[in-house]
Amino acid sequence: MRSRFWRVVTPLGFAVVIAGVWLSPIVGQQRGQQAPAAPRAAAPAATGFPAYRAPRLNGHPDLNGVWQAFVTANIDLEDHEAQAGPYTELIGEYSGWPPGQSIVEGGVIPYKPEALAKKRQNAANRIKADVSNDKTWHNLGDPEMKCYMPGVPRATYMPYPFQIVQGSSPYLLMAYEYASTTRTIRMDWKQEAPTDTWMGWSIGRWEGETLVVDVTGQREETWFDRGGNYHSDMLHVVERYTPLSPYHMQYEATIEDPKVFTRPWKISFPLYRRMEKNVQLLEYKCVPFTEELLYGKFKKGAS
Amino acid sequence: MNWRWLSSIVLAAAVAIVMSSALVAQAAKSNTKAPAKAAAPAGAAEKAWTVKKTPWGDPDLQGVWNDATSTPLQRPAGKGETVTGTEANLFEEQLANDLSRDRRDGGPEVDVNRAYNEHWMDARRLKITNDRRTSLIVDPPDGRLPPTVPISAERQKIRAERQAAGNRFQAGMPNIATEMSLPIRCIIRTDSPPYLPTIYNNDFQIYQSPGYVVIQPEMIHSARIIPLDGRPHIGKSLKQWLGDTRGHFEGNTLVLETTNFRNDDTVYQGANPETYKITERFTRVAEDSINYEFTIEDPTTWTKPWTAIVPWNKIDPKEQMYEYMCHEDNFDIVHLLSGARAREKNPSLNLTKPQTQR
Numbered sequence: 001m002r003s004r005f006w007r008v009v010t011p012l013g014f015a016v017v018i019a020g021v022w023l024s025p026i027v028g029q030q031r032g033q034q035a036p037a038a039p040r041a042a043a044p045a046a047t048g049f050p051a052y053r054a055p056r057l058n059g060h061p062d063l064n065g066v067w068q069a070f071v072t073a074n075i076d077l078e079d080h081e082a083q084a085g086p087y088t089e090l091i092g093e094y095s096g097w098p099p100g101q102s103i104v105e106g107g108v109i110p111y112k113p114e115a116l117a118k119k120r121q122n123a124a125n126r127i128k129a130d131v132s133n134d135k136t137w138h139n140l141g142d143p144e145m146k147c148y149m150p151g152v153p154r155a156t157y158m159p160y161p162f163q164i165v166q167g168s169s170p171y172l173l174m175a176y177e178y179a180s181t182t183r184t185i186r187m188d189w190k191q192e193a194p195t196d197t198w199m200g201w202s203i204g205r206w207e208g209e210t211l212v213v214d215v216t217g218q219r220e221e222t223w224f225d226r227g228g229n230y231h232s233d234m235l236h237v238v239e240r241y242t243p244l245s246p247y248h249m250q251y252e253a254t255i256e257d258p259k260v261f262t263r264p265w266k267i268s269f270p271l272y273r274r275m276e277k278n279v280q281l282l283e284y285k286c287v288p289f290t291e292e293l294l295y296g297k298f299k300k301g302a303s
Numbered sequence: 304m305n306w307r308w309l310s311s312i313v314l315a316a317a318v319a320i321v322m323s324s325a326l327v328a329q330a331a332k333s334n335t336k337a338p339a340k341a342a343a344p345a346g347a348a349e350k351a352w353t354v355k356k357t358p359w360g361d362p363d364l365q366g367v368w369n370d371a372t373s374t375p376l377q378r379p380a381g382k383g384e385t386v387t388g389t390e391a392n393l394f395e396e397q398l399a400n401d402l403s404r405d406r407r408d409g410g411p412e413v414d415v416n417r418a419y420n421e422h423w424m425d426a427r428r429l430k431i432t433n434d435r436r437t438s439l440i441v442d443p444p445d446g447r448l449p450p451t452v453p454i455s456a457e458r459q460k461i462r463a464e465r466q467a468a469g470n471r472f473q474a475g476m477p478n479i480a481t482e483m484s485l486p487i488r489c490i491i492r493t494d495s496p497p498y499l500p501t502i503y504n505n506d507f508q509i510y511q512s513p514g515y516v517v518i519q520p521e522m523i524h525s526a527r528i529i530p531l532d533g534r535p536h537i538g539k540s541l542k543q544w545l546g547d548t549r550g551h552f553e554g555n556t557l558v559l560e561t562t563n564f565r566n567d568d569t570v571y572q573g574a575n576p577e578t579y580k581i582t583e584r585f586t587r588v589a590e591d592s593i594n595y596e597f598t599i600e601d602p603t604t605w606t607k608p609w610t611a612i613v614p615w616n617k618i619d620p621k622e623q624m625y626e627y628m629c630h631e632d633n634f635d636i637v638h639l640l641s642g643a644r645a646r647e648k649n650p651s652l653n654l655t656k657p658q659t660q661r
Contacts, residue, residue, distance in 0.1 A: 057513070058358055064512045132641075134634045148631045149524070163528060167511040168357050169365040173519065173526060180525035184508070184624070197626040199524075221631075278535075281528060283543040287490050287630050291480045298640035299479040300647075 122228025151222030193217025378446030
């Protein structure tokens with residue numbers, strides 16, 4: 001096993017050294033600055049990085065690894081100031097939510113007027129839950145708070161790592177630490193989504209350096225963030241994963257939903273490779289953290 | 304979808320009963336002696352076939368597999384290690400008949416349950432293993448779990464508490480969500496090893512990448528991501544429902560060794576996670592077949608280790624494994640709890656029979 005280990009690690013080691021040499025001036029330049037905005041992932045050079053060609057696996061860019069976003073978009077995709085989360089009167093700063101800049105191209109999500117009202121209502125109700133009636137089970141509360149599978153693209157920018165498993169079969173796996181969620185990317189697949197699911201139906205293809213994933217068939221109940229940004233059953237997401245260096249990928253998603261938005265819109269941000277020698281996804285099965293909230297009023301002795 | 308689980312427990316019990324009686328009946332009929340030799344491991348006859356390698360040189364196990372079989376974990380009393388082809392056919396017919404939705408001879412309750420269960424049941428669940436074994440356990444040679452050892456007072460207390468919670472559940476009187484089983488709560492289902500067949504959703508997708516094997520069980524949408532680089536286990540204080548798995552290849556066999564299980568009824572049959580060890584071996588023995596063998600050792604639960612072999616069959620590429628959501632629409636848990644609260648107020652609603660016999 002050592003020999004296999006070193007077969008994998010040695011080339012990686014070289015890549016680290018080489019990348020270190022050519023990245024060092026850039027890193028030096030930008031230290032202490034905000035990373036420049038990345039308007040288009042399709043042209044990696046526009047991000048300020050030199051053009052990059054990833055190592056190949058089976059003829060395609062090798063995206064294997066544990067990745068993580070470091071944006072605060074899970075709080076709100078749009079600009080958001082630091083804010084008090086729920087129950088700061090009980091737990092103080094533990095419930096403080098950090099500020100962040102919009103990851104939406106142009107800054108603002110193009111809601112239809114009536115849809116914007118619904119988004120605001122969602123935000124007002126984000127920490128409420130009522131599961132006493134099957135038919136209105138999903139009406140209240142941020143699905144994240146209830147430990148539901150987050151949908152796409154939210155899974156990508158939640159503050160947890162995820163792992164890409166790319167081999168030589170027509171399937172690629174994305175496994176997310178949050179709620180032990182997984183989704184299968186079916187490469188060059190023809191079949192349409194057979195039914196709606198929480199993580200949707202993902203069809204992948206390669207466009208040069210970029211993995212493009214077309215996602216349909218998502219359950220309408222997922223949200224984009226704690227800010228109540230939402231979609232309908234017409235949601236269509238096209239994701240683009242483009243390696244920028246051995247340690248970075250640019251992520252871009254185009255979001256289309258004619259019931260909720262006036263036009264398609266885009267988000268983008270970098271993904272960072274988790275570099276710890278012992279990195280692995282651990283279990284974040286959060287159901288136990290929701291059982292009192294959801295089911296507490298049905299327990300013995302509850303009034 | 305969770306409400307299906309309940310019925311699966313019902314049916315698992317029903318199938319076990321039906322199966323053992325069917326096997327016993329046939330044994331009486333055919334009057335054959337048990338074969339003297341132990342059952343050969345599945346696929347032993349197919350030595351000529353060699354497994355393909357991935358581009359990076361590992362034996363290729365990628366694909367969607369299914370482990371459904373009607374062969375029970377433990378050998379029914381009175382049976383030999385295998386049955387003849389005729390016996391196997393008879394047994395499958397009888398099992399299919401016993402579970403058929405088309406029968407109307409059991410009284411309304413039995414007929415309806417049968418129809419309901421058949422609707423969900425994976426048809427592959429009717430098939431006995433290709434080598435016609437009467438038990439999945441191959442060691443001990445009697446096909447039965449080894450005798451248990453006396454357990455500590457502390458474990459006895461925990462078991463008694465679980466038993467009491469189980470009895471409340473069966474009476475339709477659960478106190479609180481957290482006393483229900485991990486599958487009912489949608490925390491884990493068939494995703495923690497050992498992998499044993501259940502009524503439905505016996506699918507597993509295997510992914511491989513350089514340095515990793517990943518097993519994604521259909522229930523519940525988790526991925527068991529297994530490093531092959533020889534790294535040590537995570538720290539002893541980190542416990543997980545799926546444990547922490549390390550793997551390596553021995554020839555063409557993937558060997559997995561798993562530790563760090565949680566101490567909340569996660570490990571098989573209330574064994575002791577402090578002393579429990581499971582080793583699993585996956586060998587692709589044909590294009591469409593993997594031999595899945597596991598050995599469980601726990602000296603504070605059983606007198607000796609035991610080993611079972613379950614065949615995994617490749618499913619038709621046109622079939623897919625779909626997302627299994629569970630907690631997101633776990634209506635059942637609310638119904639179970641609110642039913643119990645209603646019965647507290649109005650005892651006339653009490654079940655006349657345990658809930659698992661609905």
